[in-house]
Amino acid sequence: MLGFDLYRPRTLQEALKLLAEFKGSARVLAGGTDLLISLRAREREDVKNIIDITSLRVLDFIQEDDSRLRLGPLTAHAQIADSPHIRQGAGLLAAAAAAIGSPQIRNRGTIGGNVVNAAVCADTVPPLVALGASVKLERMEECRWLPLEEFITGPNRTRLEADEMLTEIAFAKLTATAGWGFTRLARREAMAIARMNVAVVLERDSRGRVVTARIAPGAVLASPARIPQAENILLGQCPDEALIHQAGQAVATAMTASGSRWSTPYKEPAIIALTERAIKQALEVEWR
Numbered sequence: 001m002l003g004f005d006l007y008r009p010r011t012l013q014e015a016l017k018l019l020a021e022f023k024g025s026a027r028v029l030a031g032g033t034d035l036l037i038s039l040r041a042r043e044r045e046d047v048k049n050i051i052d053i054t055s056l057r058v059l060d061f062i063q064e065d066d067s068r069l070r071l072g073p074l075t076a077h078a079q080i081a082d083s084p085h086i087r088q089g090a091g092l093l094a095a096a097a098a099a100i101g102s103p104q105i106r107n108r109g110t111i112g113g114n115v116v117n118a119a120v121c122a123d124t125v126p127p128l129v130a131l132g133a134s135v136k137l138e139r140m141e142e143c144r145w146l147p148l149e150e151f152i153t154g155p156n157r158t159r160l161e162a163d164e165m166l167t168e169i170a171f172a173k174l175t176a177t178a179g180w181g182f183t184r185l186a187r188r189e190a191m192a193i194a195r196m197n198v199a200v201v202l203e204r205d206s207r208g209r210v211v212t213a214r215i216a217p218g219a220v221l222a223s224p225a226r227i228p229q230a231e232n233i234l235l236g237q238c239p240d241e242a243l244i245h246q247a248g249q250a251v252a253t254a255m256t257a258s259g260s261r262w263s264t265p266y267k268e269p270a271i272i273a274l275t276e277r278a279i280k281q282a283l284e285v286e287w288r
């Protein structure tokens with residue numbers, strides 16, 4: 001039988017105090033769609049205390065100012081997918097959130113849980129990397145910000161300390177002229193974890209030349225990162241089929257350079273196609 005003590009703090013301060021008290025033996029419970037599964041599978045025998053933060057409404061927000069979007073970690077995927085602010089200022093994140101699991105999982109699962117769980121296939125992570133997101137980590141009387149790429153250090157590994165909580169995710173809004181793409185490959189359209197995914201942001205000048213390129217694949221490298229080799233192929237160019245293919249190949253090369261597995265021969269053409277499609281989506285912005 002599973003055994004743990006459950007706490008339901010009424011304030012963020014209370015939650016942080018509990019984390020400080022319990023150190024490594026406590027975990028935060030948000031939607032529970034990852035945590036409860038791993039507890040049931042007995043992958044977290046060290047966890048003796050669960051801190052349920054679902055009633056901390058102060059962590060559930062989508063805020064927009066002139067240039068930035070700020071999300072509370074308790075924001076559910078369904079809220080992100082439906083938010084006019086996110087759809088306008090970070091469409092690729094809304095598209096990724098809409099692709100997660102099923103309506104039940106999207107209503108329950110949170111962006112904070114997706115980021116802290118740090119699965120290589122996490123759907124919100126590549127869009128957040130492409131958006132240049134940073135995360136706010138708080139402990140009693142202290143807080144720090146880290147770029148998301150520094151926060152996630154490997155599969156299911158982050159720089160979160162035992163007494164810290166993720167309390168905000170923030171990034172600059174996309175400009176009105178920026179194009180974006182998000183593609184994913186899974187066994188089915190719904191209720192299937194992504195095998196790979198790709199997020200792309202492109203900005204072009206009035207002559208159609210790419211002036212900003214951000215390409216962030218998921219489940220391709222051990223930890224999330226943009227692929228500058230692919231981005232540089234597009235920068236300063238008016239991308240055609242050949243260049244788009246080269247950019248896809250550059251992502252595949254970065255993947256194989258990071259290590260080869262039994263699935264690599266299958267993944268190579270798949271990641272090229274996913275990248276090409278995401279770039280083409282990003283180039284179609286005017287016609288959306």
Ligand SMILES: Cc1cc2nc3c(=O)[nH]c(=O)nc-3n(C[C@H](O)[C@H](O)[C@H](O)COP(=O)(O)OP(=O)(O)OC[C@H]3O[C@@H](n4cnc5c(N)ncnc54)[C@H](O)[C@@H]3O)c2cc1C
Nearest residue numbers: 028030031032033034035101109110113114116122123166
């Ligand atoms: C059937 C099914 C389908 C799924 N499909 C997808 C999918 O298509 N794409 C995808 O990306 N994921 C998918 N998932 C995984 C999961 O739903 C997501 O990762 C979800 O976003 C996790 O959020 P949560 O709120 O449920 O996290 P929880 O399970 O509550 O927490 C996950 C981890 O994060 C920690 N944590 C949560 N919030 C905080 C915080 N604020 N501060 C510090 N630590 C925190 C917890 O302690 C735990 O270690 C699926 C899961 C299931 C069960």
